[in-house]
Amino acid sequence: MADIPQTPLLDTVHTPDDLRRLAPEQLRQLADELRTETISAVGTTGGHLGSGLGVVELTVALHYVFNTPADRLVWDVGHQCYPHKILTGRRDRIRTIRQGGGLSGFTKRSESEYDPFGAAHSSTSISAALGFAVANKLAGTPGKGIAVIGDGAMSAGMAYEAMNNAEQAGNRLVVILNDNDMSIAPPVGGLSAYLSRMVSSREFLGVRDVLKKLAKRFPRPIQKAAQKTDEFARGMTMGGTLFEELGFYYVGPIDGHNLDHLIPVLENVRDAEEGPILIHVVTKKGKGYAPAEAAADKYHGVQKFDVITGAQAKAPPGPPAYQNVFGETLAKEAESDPRICAITAAMPSGTGLDRFANAHPERFFDVGIAEQHAVTFAAGLAAQGMRPFCAIYSTFLQRAYDQVVHDVAIQNLPVRFAIDRAGLVGADGATHAGSFDITYLASLPNMVVMAAADEAELVHMVHTCVNHDSGPIAVRYPRGNGVGVALPETPELLEIGKGRVVREGKKVAILSLGTRLAEALRAADTLEAKGLSTSVADLRFAKPLDEALIRRMLTTHEVAVTIEENAIGGLGAHVLTMASDEGLIDAGLKLRTMRLPDLFQDQDKPEVQYAQAGLDADAIVETVLKALRHNSTHVTEGARA
Ligand SMILES: Cc1ncc(C[n+]2csc(CCOP(=O)(O)OP(=O)(O)O)c2C)c(N)n1
Numbered sequence: 327m328a329d330i331p332q333t334p335l336l337d338t339v340h341t342p343d344d345l346r347r348l349a350p351e352q353l354r355q356l357a358d359e360l361r362t363e364t365i366s367a368v369g370t371t372g373g374h375l376g377s378g379l380g381v382v383e384l385t386v387a388l389h390y391v392f393n394t395p396a397d398r399l400v401w402d403v404g405h406q407c408y409p410h411k412i413l414t415g416r417r418d419r420i421r422t423i424r425q426g427g428g429l430s431g432f433t434k435r436s437e438s439e440y441d442p443f444g445a446a447h448s449s450t451s452i453s454a455a456l457g458f459a460v461a462n463k464l465a466g467t468p469g470k471g472i473a474v475i476g477d478g479a480m481s482a483g484m485a486y487e488a489m490n491n492a493e494q495a496g497n498r499l500v501v502i503l504n505d506n507d508m509s510i511a512p513p514v515g516g517l518s519a520y521l522s523r524m525v526s527s528r529e530f531l532g533v534r535d536v537l538k539k540l541a542k543r544f545p546r547p548i549q550k551a552a553q554k555t556d557e558f559a560r561g562m563t564m565g566g567t568l569f570e571e572l573g574f575y576y577v578g579p580i581d582g583h584n585l586d587h588l589i590p591v592l593e594n595v596r597d598a599e600e601g602p603i604l605i606h607v608v609t610k611k612g613k614g615y616a617p618a619e620a621a622a623d624k625y626h627g628v629q630k631f632d633v634i635t636g637a638q639a640k641a642p643p644g645p646p647a648y649q650n651v652f653g654e655t656l657a658k659e660a661e662s663d664p665r666i667c668a669i670t671a672a673m674p675s676g677t678g679l680d681r682f683a684n685a686h687p688e689r690f691f692d693v694g695i696a697e698q699h700a701v702t703f704a705a706g707l708a709a710q711g712m713r714p715f716c717a718i719y720s721t722f723l724q725r726a727y728d729q730v731v732h733d734v735a736i737q738n739l740p741v742r743f744a745i746d747r748a749g750l751v752g753a754d755g756a757t758h759a760g761s762f763d764i765t766y767l768a769s770l771p772n773m774v775v776m777a778a779a780d781e782a783e784l785v786h787m788v789h790t791c792v793n794h795d796s797g798p799i800a801v802r803y804p805r806g807n808g809v810g811v812a813l814p815e816t817p818e819l820l821e822i823g824k825g826r827v828v829r830e831g832k833k834v835a836i837l838s839l840g841t842r843l844a845e846a847l848r849a850a851d852t853l854e855a856k857g858l859s860t861s862v863a864d865l866r867f868a869k870p871l872d873e874a875l876i877r878r879m880l881t882t883h884e885v886a887v888t889i890e891e892n893a894i895g896g897l898g899a900h901v902l903t904m905a906s907d908e909g910l911i912d913a914g915l916k917l918r919t920m921r922l923p924d925l926f927q928d929q930d931k932p933e934v935q936y937a938q939a940g941l942d943a944d945a946i947v948e949t950v951l952k953a954l955r956h957n958s959t960h961v962t963e964g965a966r967a
């Protein structure tokens with residue numbers, strides 16, 4: 327573990343109350359020590375670094391000026407909250423972040439009173455802060471709602487829905503726009519260009535500029551405060567900013583690393599009688615750590631790294647990552663099919679579409695953090711004859727559910743959903759688990775839902791998505807690397823709704839969907855060794871089900887087990903419904919469904935998580951043996967566990 331840095335002043339600050347007892351001139355040192363500790367901690371654990379480094383000064387200033395936790399500080403996404411956690415009583419656990427049993431990598435209500443709202447999915451902070459603000463206003467209790475939202479998160483429609491509704495909060499709501507001109511990738515779209523113009527068209531506001539603007543806007547008390555300064559700054563153009571048109575008082579842009587500017591501005595905003603106010607702070611993602619500042623991604627998400635050199639720990643070379651198999655396969659398919667285009671919602675590298683973009687830039691679209699728009703944009707493309715691949719993580723696709731139903735499924739449009747991070751994802755924890763997409767997709771009209779059992783299957787499924795002329799198709803696959811099977815030279819056109827028997831047996835049938843297939847085969851070996859002849863089928867499709875294959879398995883084996891990397895309501899539910907409707911349960915079939923829990927809080931590596939979730943080979947064997955023992959007289963010798 328990297329040495330814990332010397333931080334004499336930070337050592338005395340355990341809560342924001344300690345911070346607020348410091349003299350203003352001590353805050354610079356505190357910020358420097360906080361940045362050093364953040365770098366050291368993330369060097370040990372890996373995680374999100376760049377965004378936290380960019381808000382070190384802002385974090386100090388916000389807790390110094392506002393009366394947290396009574397003033398409810400809501401971090402958007404929450405990946406930048408490591409400095410906030412260090413200052414709010416969690417420094418002793420910061421080196422457990424994003425690990426099994428450790429701190430969450432995002433804000434989490436159950437962790438601290440200083441985390442009033444959980445996050446991880448972006449663009450929720452203004453709505454939540456508005457909720458806190460209005461609740462306090464209604465109750466007549468003090469306490470503001472303060473949202474800190476990034477320029478990337480500001481590209482999502484939900485942020486505008488909240489701002490459009492914010493007037494009612496008055497001065498109870500403060501929005502800090504943390505503009506570092508970065509999302510995970512460089513930001514895209516009109517808003518990004520607008521913010522760049524705002525920042526480049528005027529110098530950073532000094533305190534005098536801000537006080538002058540505030541003074542003009544607000545009644546006497548602020549003017550008095552403003553007049554304390556020895557001179558007024560030049561006037562600012564009043565109004566005209568996008569945010570002012572939405573009903574906010576816009577203040578900025580100001581230097582988000584200059585405590586001498588941040589603190590007086592925040593103090594004046596805190597005491598303003600008018601509102602809501604949006605403060606536009608300009609920061610640098612990765613600030614204060616040369617390797618992060620120099621990196622293209624500003625060290626957004628990092629492995630453990632050497633603090634001195636910035637060199638990240640390299641994962642041993644293994645099979646290709648699913649995201650890259652997807653991106654490269656689609657890029658190859660697109661060489662011969664001009665209809666193919668690809669859409670990401672601000673995750674080009676995470677989805678592997680950066681590879682597609684390099685090959686076909688004119689057919690690649692990064693729409694920003696705007697999953698709802700991404701899906702309906704894809705629907706429009708499909709309706710006009712294109713073959714759009716909408717690549718969105720399982721968890722983030724949840725945000726666009728009505729667009730999937732209303733704009734794609736009901737209209738039976740040939741949109742292709744490439745659903746990465748399906749199943750458990752490890753360190754990102756519960757908010758990023760891809761536990762529900764089979765449930766929320768396989769009940770939709772016209773929707774085809776496939777799950778790749780390995781990287782070769784993914785290639786076949788992408789090829790099938792390209793060449794099968796039908797309505798919507800979703801293909802899901804997990805975070806991480808494949809299993810090491812050879813990628814097919816010639817991809818297969820799969821028959822929709824047809825699974826495959828991978829192993830023939832007689833007594834036990836394991837019906838697998840997705841990458842649990844490897845565990846199913848391991849379990850079959852164990853069961854065979856116990857004298858239990860076991861079949862294994864890879865169903866490939868959750869919808870439409872391969873009913874003929876399933877019926878054969880359920881009627882010729884004593885025990886059948888379904889297994890999927892999805893919570894309840896997925897494959898198992900559909901097989902159970904079919905078995906029940908066809909009277910197979912009545913006929914004495916022992917059918918068990920193995921699936922994820924609906925809430926899985928742990929953050930350990932996925933293979934550890936699956937064992938904890940009871941979805942590995944040992945759990946399959948145990949499930950089968952229990953089923954066989956259940957009111958059964960047919961237990962084969964040796965089957966007793
Ligand atoms: C709904 C949703 N889509 C995608 C993501 C993935 N994501 C996490 S952070 C991030 C970029 C956020 O950019 P910004 O708000 O500017 O914060 P910064 O990292 O620059 O501090 C994205 C796209 C997410 N968390 N939530």
Ligand SMILES: CC(=O)[C@@H](O)[C@H](O)COP(=O)(O)O
Pocket residue numbers: 374403405446510627676747751754805
């Ligand atoms: C904070 C956030 O939502 C993203 O940075 C996410 O953590 C990326 O996940 P992957 O690392 O699986 O791409």
Ligand SMILES: [Mg+2]
Pocket residue numbers: 476477478479504505506507508509
């Ligand atoms: Mg940003």
